[in-house]
Amino acid sequence: MSHASYELKAETRERVGKGSSRELRRNGLIPAVIYGDKQTPISIALSTKEVTQKIHAGGFMTTVATIDVNGEKIRVLPKDYQLDPVRDFTMHVDFLRVSADSQVTVEVPVHFINEEKSPGIKTGGVLNIVRHEVELHVSADDIPEFITVDLTGLKVGDGVHISHVKLPKGATPVIADRDFTIATIVAPAAGLSAEATEE
Numbered sequence: 001m002s003h004a005s006y007e008l009k010a011e012t013r014e015r016v017g018k019g020s021s022r023e024l025r026r027n028g029l030i031p032a033v034i035y036g037d038k039q040t041p042i043s044i045a046l047s048t049k050e051v052t053q054k055i056h057a058g059g060f061m062t063t064v065a066t067i068d069v070n071g072e073k074i075r076v077l078p079k080d081y082q083l084d085p086v087r088d089f090t091m092h093v094d095f096l097r098v099s100a101d102s103q104v105t106v107e108v109p110v111h112f113i114n115e116e117k118s119p120g121i122k123t124g125g126v127l128n129i130v131r132h133e134v135e136l137h138v139s140a141d142d143i144p145e146f147i148t149v150d151l152t153g154l155k156v157g158d159g160v161h162i163s164h165v166k167l168p169k170g171a172t173p174v175i176a177d178r179d180f181t182i183a184t185i186v187a188p189a190a191g192l193s194a195e196a197t198e199e
Helices: 018-026 048-057 194-198
Strands: 007-012 029-036 039-047 065-069 072-083 090-097 103-113 126-129 133-139 147-150 159-161 181-186
Touching: 007 048, 018 029, 029 048, 039 048, 039 065, 048 072, 048 090, 103 126, 103 181
Parallel strands: 007 065, 029 090, 103 147
Antiparallel strands: 007 039, 029 039, 065 072, 072 090, 103 133, 126 181, 159 181
């Protein structure tokens, strides 16, 4: 279900700061930090190319990785990264240290299936996606790659709420106080589909 875990080799950074970050980037490395699990954060340097490849491959934020820091293997989950807006390469990554029983908060993408089995969409209705991802509390070892919303049988005016979605075991939505909407089937914009109305 989830992306295969992967390993990145890293070295610790002695010097931290603007100048040393620039020097790292010249050498094809990016600064990153591993924090969490009540331990002192570790500043590390990673291969820019490897990390950028992982980000482009998808599932980066929902895949637990192992970082080999000078021979010590640390399991982590990416929490945040910055891309250079101009040149589209990774500038910095924050990793959260996790163990098998860590509870983490992740944004999990929503996949919609069976659009062709939704009478509302068949008659010209439009799937209006309110949330492209849902924030979940999950165990670090059970992060779903995505959650699936089945549109079978939905008519115009129907909505899909989080309670309709089968969440993986142990996963709970971060928004717990209401049954929030993930998507709705809305009537087509006026005049778009005169044929459908004439039927």
